[in-house]
Amino acid sequence: DVMEDPWVAPDGYTYERRAIERWLSNQDTSPMTNLPLPNKNLVPNRALSSAISEWKSRNH
Template structure:
């Protein structure tokens, strides 16, 4: 019923995944989280792209004091740990990424 998957359909990722795992720009779980000067974390490739044309935080709209990106090792470790303990979610993410790549 409500949350059943039909054969061949893409599995849905549960809404219970912690929101801090998601990049605020792409709304995808981060693989390489980095922090900006205002302390917010983003997927590295997404914030790098954003910062090529912007000097403001995508979340707050405030001007960033600098464009330095600091790896968020703690968040990366937490995400990896969560995914290793939840292999079904990891598999669903891999499937969704493969579909995204195949669609260009």
């Protein structure tokens, strides 16, 4: 599946927004590394979101 709403977590990895928000509601660690996160601030991955939109427009 292609991501719909990519966001970057403090671990530097990009996740589907709903999935990472659900994870962070119960965890203080990275789902990728299992290391503690310094905070729970999420940032939209606009570059990836734009690339996904462009890909979808060409492939759907």
